[in-house]
Amino acid sequence: MKHEIYLNYSLQSIRNAFFERANQLFIFDLPFLFQDWEELEIKISSVNEKIKIEFEFINKNYSFSEVSHFLKNPIPEIFDINYFELNCLDGNFKSPNFNFLNESTSLSDLKIEVSKMSENSSKNFKFILFGYSSDRFNADINIDILEKYFFENSIIGNSHNKQKKIIYIKHFANQIKMSSLDNFKLYEKFSNYVSLNFNIIGFGSLKLGMWSENNPNESKKNIVMFLNNQIVRFNKDYYYNELHKSIGSNIISEYPKVEKYVSYNLEINYQSVIIDEKHNIVSNNDFNNSFKKICETLSAEIKKIRNLEKLIFQAEDFSLSLAAEKLNLRKEKYIKSKKIMIDGEVMSRVPINEQETLLLFLKLISKKVSPIKIFNIVEYSTSEGIDSLANVQISEQEPIHNLAVVEFEPNFSQFIQHQHPFMHVDYIVCWEISDEWKKKLKKIQDWLYIYDLNSNGKKIRIVEIKKFKCITIV
DSSP: OOEEEEOSSOHHHHHHHHHHHOOGGGGGGGGGGSOSOOEEEEEEEEETTEEEEEEEEETOOOOHHHHHHHTTSOOGGGGSSSEEEEEETTEEEEOOOGGGGGSOSOOOOOEEEEEEEESOOOSSEEEEEESOSOTTHHHHOOHHHHHHHHHHHSTTSSBOGGGOOEEEEEETTEEEEEEOOBHHHHHTTSTTOEEEEEEETTTEEEEEEEEEOSOGGGOOEEEEEEETTEEOBOOIIIIIHHHHHHHHTTOOOSSTTGGGGEEEEEEEEESSOOBOTTSBBOOOHHHHHHHHHHHHHHHHHHTTOTTHHHHHHHHHHHHHHHHHHHHHHHHHHHHHSOEEEETTEEEEEOOOSHHHHHHHHHHHHHTTOSSOSEEEEEEEOGGGSSOEEEEEESSTTSOOEEEEEEEEEEEHHHHHHTTOOGGGOSEEEEEEOOHHHHTTSEEEETTEEEEEETTTTEEEEEEEGGGOTTOEEO
16 A cells, blocks of 8 residues: 655755755754644754654654645755654654755656555654754754754744643753743733734634833844744745834834834734745735735734733833933033033033034034134035035145045044045044054144055045144043
8 A cells, every 4th residue: 555645845846945945953843744742852863974853742643644634735854864754653654765856857746655664653653854964963053053943933932821832852962851931921920011812714813912121122022923833934024014013003102212112922823824835925815915904903903902001101101211311321421521621611522423523623613713724514424435525725825625525533543444445535534643643644733644645645634623722621
């Protein structure tokens, strides 16, 4: 009797898919193709210098027909092996050798014919991969990487009670035990936690938890999508953004950036969706229509959440408190900083950035206390690469330099670090020049130097504001 596993994709498309995905860790999505298990043991070892991965489902077994059904949409990495063996309720089976997938022959078969080795079975279902992936698997993958992968890319790290799972991993000489997290219970500890749980007939279920954080850097905006409790991947650039918009549109406040203080965890469990051979959701019209309905329903349901306004009010409090704290720190820094005075009047603190350098320079020009005859900035834009264009006349003995290219920096060394094209710059206006750099520059006056690029004849004039005679530092 033939035992065959029929695939929803051609072998050719699967072969292309695992070459394109190029991530050895994706093989650990395999157990989540199988349903209704609670404990799993994974053993990773080396046999004849080939990687062997054994998945054993504790106190759970399946018939061959069930296994065949679960493998109709296989993850492509399952074919990055020499062969597999499985022990199910109907006995022991062995697949053909998959080395032919590396050949250039056209593959259109939609089935895998496996050989039955014996009638022996056990209470645990076993799926064993022989010769998986590259010889560098043991060097590239360690126990920490595996643990991180499971928690970030499977329902182990994104689940609730009815999906509780335990995984034991033995990776050569190392081993760990992982239990599925209940993210929603984890977040319920927040005093302002609110939740939403609803079904959309024909599509699936959604569960949303929201709370506010007093530190925007710790804010979480998690979105996970499942297909029958198995995580699936999709276009995050579009779909994630649309889901974030559906949630964010309900965080309404007169204060700016309050949404940064609101965290949420959203899980969408689809009942039925088409996935391709790379295990990405296929963005066809049916999916896009259902996704649009999910976004609309989600936005409408959030409006009904009790205590949502209270959550937003607390987020506003956090936002205002942190803004006040930052403002107080800013004032304190200013008070402690050294000040620049002209004729007994405080002009500013000693500049620490480009904007403060520019502002101080403009004040000196407007008060006509600068030793420069004319310096009229006619265009300024930091986004254009070069800071500004200006009409400049250093002294009465020189003609006006129209549309001179000018850079502003608190320190001359920062101009060098920013790697601006020297050939394009005519003047550098800075607060100070270090003694080390002054040894390399040609001094014209106490406040004026020349940076001579001998290789191409270009000479850049450097203005040191700190040396203007009108300035006193206190």
